[in-house]
Amino acid sequence: MFATFFITIVPIFHGGDRSLDAKYLTDETKSTEQRFSYIWDVYMLLISAILFVGIAEAIPKQSMNGKSDPADPAQFYFFMSFLFFFDSLVLVVDFFKSDRGRKEIIKNPYKRWIPVNFCMSVFCFVFAYAIAQDGAISVFPISIIVFAAAAARTLYDYWRSDEFMFP
Secondary structure (H helix, E strand, O other): OHHHHHHHHHHHHHHHHHHHHHHHOOOOOOOHHHHHHHHHHHHHHHHHHHHHHHHHHOOOOEOOOOOEOOOOHHHHHHHHHHHHHHHHHHHHHHHHHOOOOOOHHHHHHHHHHHHHHHHHHHHHHHHHHHHHOOOOOOHHHHHHHHHHHHHHHHHHHHHHOHHHHOO
16 A cells, blocks of 8 residues: 555656646746636645645554554545545646646646546545455455556656656
8 A cells, every 4th residue: 555655646746846847937927817826736736745644644554563553444545536536636627727828748748647547536446445345355455456557557657748747
């Protein structure tokens, strides 16, 4: 679960940071609309960070005596599902918001990230639901499957968004 968390956090924050750079580093934010847009982007990145804290807290921890924390693994996958869904919505809003005189380089990766993140949201939700069904399915195989999907998503993000992520 930690590996899934770690491999997910990097591209989301990297993409968010690059998006802020691409939109605001060279353009002045003089109008009220531009300032609101900037504040919106910063808050969405902050909310994403808060969601990542919730995800990190949902990872079951090992105690010194070898017993597991009573944290519910399904909660981890529900949080992951919500994060991907939230990120998809933010990207949709930003896609249309970035239409106002912004560079096309911002919109191209968004076209790829929105459906991939939405699919990851559904994927994590299905597995969270399966885990929550009173032992209907083992957590370990799900953890491996979700990690593989998260790793594939991260590799896809960097492979298909190279021109955006690495200016």
